Amino acid sequence: MSIAASFEIEYLQYLDADGKLVRKDLPEFAKNLDHMVELYKLMVSTRVFDTKSIALQRTGKLGTYASCLGHEAAHVGVGSSMKPEDVLAPSYREYGAQLYRGVQPRDVYMYWGGDERGNDYQKEPARHDFAWSVPIATQCLHAAGSALAFKIRGEKRVAVCMIGDGGSSKADFYGAINFAGARDLPLVAVIVNNQWAISVPRRIQSGAKTLAQKGIAAGLFCIQVDGNDIIAVRKAMEDALERARSGKGGSVLELVTYRLGDHTTADDARRYREADEVKDAWTREPIKRLRAYLESKKAWDEKKEEAWKHECDEWMDNEVNSYLETKAQPIEAIFDYTFAELPADLQKQRALALSLEKGAH
Amino acid sequence: MAAITLIEAVTQALAYEMTHDPSVVVLGEDVGVNGGVFRATAGLSARFGEWRVYDTPLDEMGIAGVTVGLAAQGMKPVAEAQFEGFIYPMMEQIVCHAARMRNRTRGRITCPAVWRAPWGGGIHAPEHHSEANEHLFTNVPGLRVVLPSSPARAYGLLLAAIRDPDPVIFFEPKRIYRQYKEEVPDDGEALPLDVCFVLRDGSDVTLVTWGAQVKECLEAADALAAEGVSVEVIDVATLTPLDFDTIAESVHKTGRCVIVHEAPKTAGFGAEIAARLAEECIYDLLAPVERVTAYDVHTPLYRLEMKQMPSTAQIVAAAKRTLAAS
Numbered sequence: 001m002s003i004a005a006s007f008e009i010e011y012l013q014y015l016d017a018d019g020k021l022v023r024k025d026l027p028e029f030a031k032n033l034d035h036m037v038e039l040y041k042l043m044v045s046t047r048v049f050d051t052k053s054i055a056l057q058r059t060g061k062l063g064t065y066a067s068c069l070g071h072e073a074a075h076v077g078v079g080s081s082m083k084p085e086d087v088l089a090p091s092y093r094e095y096g097a098q099l100y101r102g103v104q105p106r107d108v109y110m111y112w113g114g115d116e117r118g119n120d121y122q123k124e125p126a127r128h129d130f131a132w133s134v135p136i137a138t139q140c141l142h143a144a145g146s147a148l149a150f151k152i153r154g155e156k157r158v159a160v161c162m163i164g165d166g167g168s169s170k171a172d173f174y175g176a177i178n179f180a181g182a183r184d185l186p187l188v189a190v191i192v193n194n195q196w197a198i199s200v201p202r203r204i205q206s207g208a209k210t211l212a213q214k215g216i217a218a219g220l221f222c223i224q225v226d227g228n229d230i231i232a233v234r235k236a237m238e239d240a241l242e243r244a245r246s247g248k249g250g251s252v253l254e255l256v257t258y259r260l261g262d263h264t265t266a267d268d269a270r271r272y273r274e275a276d277e278v279k280d281a282w283t284r285e286p287i288k289r290l291r292a293y294l295e296s297k298k299a300w301d302e303k304k305e306e307a308w309k310h311e312c313d314e315w316m317d318n319e320v321n322s323y324l325e326t327k328a329q330p331i332e333a334i335f336d337y338t339f340a341e342l343p344a345d346l347q348k349q350r351a352l353a354l355s356l357e358k359g360a361h
Numbered sequence: 362m363a364a365i366t367l368i369e370a371v372t373q374a375l376a377y378e379m380t381h382d383p384s385v386v387v388l389g390e391d392v393g394v395n396g397g398v399f400r401a402t403a404g405l406s407a408r409f410g411e412w413r414v415y416d417t418p419l420d421e422m423g424i425a426g427v428t429v430g431l432a433a434q435g436m437k438p439v440a441e442a443q444f445e446g447f448i449y450p451m452m453e454q455i456v457c458h459a460a461r462m463r464n465r466t467r468g469r470i471t472c473p474a475v476w477r478a479p480w481g482g483g484i485h486a487p488e489h490h491s492e493a494n495e496h497l498f499t500n501v502p503g504l505r506v507v508l509p510s511s512p513a514r515a516y517g518l519l520l521a522a523i524r525d526p527d528p529v530i531f532f533e534p535k536r537i538y539r540q541y542k543e544e545v546p547d548d549g550e551a552l553p554l555d556v557c558f559v560l561r562d563g564s565d566v567t568l569v570t571w572g573a574q575v576k577e578c579l580e581a582a583d584a585l586a587a588e589g590v591s592v593e594v595i596d597v598a599t600l601t602p603l604d605f606d607t608i609a610e611s612v613h614k615t616g617r618c619v620i621v622h623e624a625p626k627t628a629g630f631g632a633e634i635a636a637r638l639a640e641e642c643i644y645d646l647l648a649p650v651e652r653v654t655a656y657d658v659h660t661p662l663y664r665l666e667m668k669q670m671p672s673t674a675q676i677v678a679a680a681k682r683t684l685a686a687s
Contacts, residue, residue, distance in 0.1 A: 087434065120467040130433065131466050135457050141423055142458070145430015145438075152386060152412045152436070159430070171450075175423030182418050337464040338503045340471070340526040343555055343602030 009210045012236050013226035017284040019292025027235045033299040039080055039230055040290050040300065041308055043072040046096040047287060048312035049105050050261075052320060056109065057265040061324065065112045066093040070228075070260035073286030074192045075162075076100060077233025077255075081241060082160060084125040087146045089139040089161040092132040094192070097162065102126035105316060109323035116337075117329065137167040140176035140189060147185035147250070158186045158244040166197025168211045174218070177252060181219035186244035188237070189215070189252045192227060194259035195281075199272040215252025227255030228286040260285065331357050364542035370512040371401045371477070371533060374519040375439065377549050379409050382437060385523060388415040389424055389441030398443055399479055399538060425451035425476070429458045432474040437523055442478035445532060446489035451476065452497070459528040460503035475522045475529045480508065481573050481623050482670060483536030485663040492660050493572070493624040498530050499601045499633070505529040505554060506600040510537070510575035514598060516545045517552030524551060534573035555599045557607035563593035566617040566680045569608055569634060571597040574621050574671060581676035590684065600630050605637050609645075612638060616647035617683035621671050626654040648686030651679040 016022050029035055050069055056062035068075060075096025082088065088101060095108055102123030111118030111132060119131035133139035143161035150157040167173055168191045180187035191211045195202045208214060215222040221243060225236045233255055240251035258281035262269045294300035335342060335350040342350065365373060379385045387402055393416035396403035406414040417424050424440050431438040442448040455476065462472040482491030498506045507522055507529055509515035515533065522529040561582050568578040575596050582592035593611050612618050618638060620631035635650045653671040661669050
């Protein structure tokens, strides 16, 4: 018997759970401690933002919200490695990536607070990124289509989609990586494996030993990464983006992390997972290890931590106030973006809605 | 200028727009070198290359989602669903993303895409190749549903669909793909969307239809004319957004209306037109509105498929019932 094909999946880690380097070949970006501090600060601000969001929901000021607790290295690592001209197609909890690209906390609050204007990102490069995609994995195909647009136009841009471990079970994901592999489209598909798809654990989500290896079937480069180690995430992303940008094809990255919070504020994870498992996962969480590393390099300390957290609190308070002070859209807004030009029938329905607002019956 | 068939008019429109707008791309299964299973994209790959006439993997869901991605990033994709019976895996992308992208993002991202699909029965095709399912799309906000019924309208409406800034479902009645030829100047002139076409003026009864059934309605109008009945025939062409005014004006004149479609009766698009007539034109009506449609059954395999389709005789009989009522 001969071997028709064989493969291996590399696992990449630089910082262990205690913040100790496990490899000596530190990537260039990681040698710049100022830059590492910037990444750390965004990871912390993302967590402050997340905490604030949950508090808003619990006090009735925000609708259902999907927390990103524990995903900070994965999300910030992805967002910070992309170039402005690249395109991000997120699902609905990758705030760390989006904040880096110019989405504002107030946008997130607006969206989960029931207002479409939250998707109307004002700042570049987020302005040309996709909006949150609630139907699982459907955004992977939008990224594949974007990658095809870049390839057709000869642009050196890359499309990045982000999904969860559950999302990697869907045909949309397989379809997207298959489209990319068939023609070497510049697509990077990032699976943020947080071990839980609402209540279904990774163990029974897929029989594959790694989720990364799903890309092998599509002919893509695949790697599994410690998703709580931002150096590893950044390095794997930079390599994948460079391969895609230079026409060498797409990648599938599996970022192994843990969903420390509930699926959303409408969920109670205590119903289906053991407290010990969560307690254990907290020992590997991403912020603690990066702080330990930066402190060992004398690049961070308790005083800076307190000052930055205070700054984040003020920033988020300002964002929350901006959100809460924004009045609901006028009734005509539900009509005005249905088509580029409002058809005659919709004009009549719009007039009816306006008259009802004014008290007519 | 040579006369061309409806399917050749589709090809002519695609070629015209690809020549004049570099952002237009065609994608689907077998659309490349093979030129499409119905030959709608014949010769386009040789003219525009494999990247603009893009043979996709065999993945309808993928085609639909990639089309959304292309459109969102500034291209004007024209995707082909090989048969309307295979469009169901595409529906999530069309309904959840294409049709609502503009609304969801308050206009920041739009989806100027076209999904073409050979539609309807009558060509002795296998199971799932002969459906009339336009009604599944007509109550999706933000989506246009267009059905041409002649070579000239296929050319003009497809140009308009590609140029439209919003997503369009373009159902091509495959039964009349090669039914007859007419001269269609390749002048890039689009026909208006959201407008009904009055194909024949009349004063006694209005026949309202779309797609391949235009053929039977025009035949019925001829047969009725021979008996002294003056029939108006309206091709709705764009089902949504509906140009109800043209239908209402006609019914105001004739007082009688027969709606004819190839899709099943219950909650077919004819039901919407009948409801609108009841709401807005009841005092113009001299007789109950008639619907001549398929039965509420699955499209039969081809030995019986024409029995499921409205016939000229059924349309004539329905028109006569409206005349007898008043």
